Amino acid sequence: MVSGLLLHYVGLSDMLFVCCNKMMFVPRKSNCMKLFRSSSPAWPPTWTFDAGVYIWRVLFSNAGEILGEARDPEKKETWFFCLEEATGTLLWRDLRHPEAWWTGIEAIEGGRFFLHGFRKPDMPQHLGIRAHDLHSGTLLWSSEEYTFLLAQGDDVYASREKFSGLEFYRLSAVDGGVTEELGQDTSRINDLRQQQNEEDFFRGYRYPDPLSDAHPHADAARSALDGIVDPAQVAGNLDVLVEAPLLFAAWHIAEERPENGRPSLKQEFLALNTDSGKTLFRGPILTGADAPGMDSFFIKDHQLIYIHERCAIHAHDLNGAAS
Incomplete structure (x- = not known):
């Protein structure tokens, strides 16, 4: 399961705060300026993709696709796109959640990706799951009841708040149906998360x-x-x-x-x-x-x-x- 590669910089460094530390070395005087020949770019990009608005986040499927989240802060609009990793070929773009701004990507798994909404605009808790086909962007199923926890193969693990507390479920990634009720025991969810953390998603x-x-x-x-x-x-x-x-x-x-x-x-x-x-x-x-x-x-x-x-x-x- 690819839970996401967030570009910390994400093209929005003016929205990030980083302490301005000085570099920790003293340069030596040399003639390196003469050794390196300055020139116009001798190494142009193999491909580029211009979203026209801020690229907030990109995730790699590790199967050849790049899933992206684009945001327009002035219009408060969010949309999603997908590219071929090797060539930058656009597979689809302008996919939108019913909520124009308060949405985001949860994960990519098994040729699908999952979007979330929020419980309230001013609260960080996610709510709702929308499953899409990665290659086409087609909506496969959606639910407003559950909160996404993780995906593994053809399973989605989710939670739902009840009066008695938080309940956990295993859903079908194919159609969103409940395949197993897990009760309030967090041990299975924690074990699955630990297993995913130990897998080498970021090889390469x-x-x-x-x-x-x-x-x-x-x-x-x-x-x-x-x-x-x-x-x-x-x-x-x-x-x-x-x-x-x-x-x-x-x-x-x-x-x-x-x-x-x-x-x-x-x-x-x-x-x-x-x-x-x-x-x-x-x-x-x-x-x-x-x-x-x-x-x-x-x-x-x-x-x-x-x-x-x-x-x-x-x-x-x-x-x-x-x-």
Whole structure:
């Protein structure tokens, strides 16, 4: 069961609060600026998808699909979309919950995905389950009685509040019918959750770490970035991921002329081939941020993925980038 991969940055770093710690290293003077050749992007995205509104969350099915949640804060509207992971081909978009704003994704499992509503708009408790076919977006069944807990194979485990307390149920993922009443015993639910936590859902994912003495490639990264990144101008962390011979880095700096007249940040992204000395990509991926974000990019299998300007997914193919 894929319970979800939340991009902590999700293109909305101005909505996140992160303490602005300085980087934990002192750069050495060197001629690295001469070693890395600056150029226009030599490594364009393999595919992109522009939602036109904020991409709030993306989940990977681990079977070749990306499920996304898009939100328009001004109109208070939410809609969902699905892409082919390898090519970015749009399978469907503009799927909407009956509740325009107060909804979200629960999980992907067995070629289906599950949406939830909320008990009340001002309360965090989820309520209601809507099951959809992942490949087409077609609604399979819905229930307003139950709260989703987890899915496993063709089973959905859910709860319902009664006067006597919280009752648990096993539902059919095919049609939503009750297949077993579990009473108030939480042990089975806890065992299933523990089993899912022990499974390796995130095999193939690699994430950046803040550049510090604890970074596994601290010395090599500092040497490569010396003369390229000025630590005195960095707000928050300098996030680095090394996939030798490739090095990826992202950091925030103050914008010179913010459009709204208020102090704001932009996030720079850099991709280097440390063997050839070639700059594969360098440029801003976010402007107008109120605070530094985190985990703004990651690698899954052979693709580097990030959110560009809050609204677009960009994917770069690692194959060939190291040559």
